[in-house]
Each structure stands twice: as C-alpha cells, then as structure tokens.
Amino acid sequence: MFKSMLVVLLVMIGFSTQAAVILQYHHVSASTPAITSVTPAQFREQMQYLAEHDFIVKPLSQVVHAIKNHQEIAPKTVVITFDDGYRSIAKTAHPILKEYGFPYTLFVSIEPIKAKYHEMMNWDELMALAKEGAEIANHSWGHEHLIRKLEGESQVQWLERIEDNILKTEAEITLVTGQNHKMLAYPYGEYNQAIESMLERNGFIGLGQQSGAAGHFSSLTALPRFPVAGVYADLESLKVKLDSLNMPVLSQNISDPELAKGHWRPELKVTLDISDIYPHQMMCYVQGQGAKAPLWLSGNEFSIRAELDLPVGRSRYNCTVPSKSKAGYYWFSQAWVRSLGDNF
Known part of the structure; x- marks a missing residue:
C-alpha cells in the first residue's frame, strides 16, 4: 500500500x-x-x-x-x-x-x-x-x-x-x-x-x-x-x-532477467503511468529481431514478446515513447539471460 x-x-x-x-x-x-x-x-x-x-x-x-x-x-x-x-x-x-x-x-x-x-x-x-x-x-x-x-x-x-x-x-x-x-x-x-x-x-x-x-x-x-x-x-x-527520460513503469510481470529453462520467448507485461506519453507512438525492439509494436492490453498496460527464441547469452527488449511535455523519449529496457546448459 x-x-x-x-x-x-x-x-x-x-x-x-x-x-x-x-x-x-x-x-x-x-x-x-x-x-x-x-x-x-x-x-x-x-x-x-x-x-x-x-x-x-x-x-x-x-x-x-x-x-x-x-x-x-x-x-x-x-x-x-x-x-x-x-x-x-x-x-x-x-x-x-x-x-x-x-x-x-x-x-x-x-x-x-x-x-x-x-x-x-x-x-x-x-x-x-x-x-x-x-x-x-x-x-x-x-x-x-x-x-x-x-x-x-x-x-x-x-x-x-x-x-x-x-x-x-x-x-x-x-x-x-x-x-x-x-x-x-x-x-x-x-x-x-x-x-x-x-x-x-x-x-x-x-x-x-x-x-x-x-x-x-x-x-x-x-x-x-x-x-x-x-x-x-x-x-x-x-x-x-x-x-532520454525515465519510463514511468508502475509494475511489470517479469523483472528477473534469468530466463527459466525452455521459456525462451518471454511475454513481458508492463503497466505505465501514461499521463505524459503518447501510447500509440510507443515502439519496442527485440534485440536481434528488430522493431515490434507493443500489444496494448488496456489503456495503460502493454505486452511485448519475441517472435523467435531468444539466443543463448544476453539480450534485451527495449521500448521508447515520446513525451508530451518534454523534448525527449521515455526509454525502458528489460535485460534477459538465456542459460547454456544447467550450470549457466
């Protein structure tokens, strides 16, 4: 609370x-x-x-x-x-x-x-x-x-x-x-x-x-x-x-970068304060897979998911959106690490 x-x-x-x-x-x-x-x-x-x-x-x-x-x-x-x-x-x-x-x-x-x-x-x-x-x-x-x-x-x-x-x-x-x-x-x-x-x-x-x-x-x-x-x-x-500006993230369903075994296409759901952003102008990027528009689940919650398995090692989802009041973009990035074998 x-x-x-x-x-x-x-x-x-x-x-x-x-x-x-x-x-x-x-x-x-x-x-x-x-x-x-x-x-x-x-x-x-x-x-x-x-x-x-x-x-x-x-x-x-x-x-x-x-x-x-x-x-x-x-x-x-x-x-x-x-x-x-x-x-x-x-x-x-x-x-x-x-x-x-x-x-x-x-x-x-x-x-x-x-x-x-x-x-x-x-x-x-x-x-x-x-x-x-x-x-x-x-x-x-x-x-x-x-x-x-x-x-x-x-x-x-x-x-x-x-x-x-x-x-x-x-x-x-x-x-x-x-x-x-x-x-x-x-x-x-x-x-x-x-x-x-x-x-x-x-x-x-x-x-x-x-x-x-x-x-x-x-x-x-x-x-x-x-x-x-x-x-x-x-x-x-x-x-x-x-x-760049600090993306006003109120909550997200996944914050742990280390992917669970077999979950190589994580669906990230993010809830934002949208008072200073243009949601329809948000664009996300899946590292190695290019630009991907977010799926808006409600007025202030979107999801993003890779189309292909994330590779072994480190990768990221990045999302940016312009500010209504500032000369800059809100910027958010979620890091991922996919393990190689049981000990990585």
Whole structure:
C-alpha cells in the first residue's frame, strides 16, 4: 500500500520526467577492441558536447542518494562510469574529465589488480585518481559471470559464494581507498532476482548494462546505463540517449532477467503511468529481431514478446515513447539471460 501511494505521489509531483542518464565506458583508446572502446577523439567530442550544452555531470553516489530518498534530480543530469579500470582511463580519459571538471566512477575487480594485468591500473594509479575525486566501486572480485553455478553447487551454496565475493571485494576497496559506496556494476550486465535480493539485504545498489534513464521508477538493484562503445559511440546516437527520460513503469510481470529453462520467448507485461506519453507512438525492439509494436492490453498496460527464441547469452527488449511535455523519449529496457546448459 505504501509503495503504491508513493508511486502516485511521485507522478503527481513530476518525478516521472526526472532522471539521470548514466553512461558506461570501458576503454578510451584507438587501439583496443572497438566493441568496448571509444577513441580519444570521440571521448573528447562527447565531453565537449556535455559542457557546451549545459549538462550537469554528477557523481554516481549523489544520483543514487537522490533516487533512494525520492529527491529531485535536475534536468540534463548525466553520470559517467567506467567498468574494469583500464589504464587508458588514467592516461587518456582522466585528463579530459579533469579539464571539464567532470566527476566519474570506476568499477574495479580485485583479482586483475592483484595479478598485475598489463592493461589494468594498479592500486597506486587508482589511488591517484581517487585523490582527485574519482569514486572507486565494486565490479566483483574476479569479474565473474555471477549467475553461473559451479559444478555440483546448490542454489544456497552458489548464493553464499556470490555474497562472499561481493562483500570481500567491497572490504578490499574500503581497505585500500577508504571508499565504501556499496555500488556494484554487474560484470557483463548479468544478474538475477536472487542476486538483487542479496544486494538489497546488504544495502547495495546494482547497475546493469540495459539501456535507459535512471530515476524514481527504476529498481535500485538494476539501474540502467547506456553503453558507449563501438556502434554506440557515435555522438549523434548519443545525443538522443542524453535526452532520454525515465519510463514511468508502475509494475511489470517479469523483472528477473534469468530466463527459466525452455521459456525462451518471454511475454513481458508492463503497466505505465501514461499521463505524459503518447501510447500509440510507443515502439519496442527485440534485440536481434528488430522493431515490434507493443500489444496494448488496456489503456495503460502493454505486452511485448519475441517472435523467435531468444539466443543463448544476453539480450534485451527495449521500448521508447515520446513525451508530451518534454523534448525527449521515455526509454525502458528489460535485460534477459538465456542459460547454456544447467550450470549457466
């Protein structure tokens, strides 16, 4: 009852149009794989665009605090995040960010640091960035596929192992940096409902790799981010995403990304507050299968379902719809993971 009253209140006071766009980067380099990279020239162009068009770049921790506490999020708020802690961030991205005075968050795993992988920053390098304002946050101990069970591992054993992994990583980050943000970026964007519940129990928030603006209608254990790399590194494409709005989702029938065995064409039903949207203009996309118009089940509930089986691995349903009052699109994305065998 309290939750439903809170949602109504947020709609009434306009939180449906308040959101932060969280950007996800990996490499900033011209010599690393394009699928996870932006070039230095592209990165500078993007940061210059943010500065010249009056975007407000905030630390992730501040945006999370605002969402948690139902506080106002200023229009044109953007968050910059980097996964993995590659050395190109310190060498190339940091000087550009410093030039513009933009804060950012680094999600790091401990094992690559300890193993001294050549492309990864070490603790000294990370500490130097932290002293200049970078947030250092959790990306698991060894960048594992968190939803995968080990051979012969029970559900209870698996979840205990993952919980220990995340808590041990957070403790190491706190020990070295003094920072304790309790923010986890899921490696590969993979998570499930059991992991979300574990994070919530331990006071963590979680960030995925499904697209969309993050706001008061987002789950704090599955905050969306826009990956910026490869075909998604183009500034013209990014401009549309920077103006995206937090889809006013009131409820959905499925939120767990991990598909049950044999359920490879999930039917997603979503209920929206439609006061600021044009329902007939909504369009959805099934990754790998193209555009698909939603089926409206009532005035404010629609469904979307893949025509073909979703492939093994990760995929998404994306839906967008223009705002009546704002110059932007509401954006919603549901991540899916189809297992390979019984242990994936």
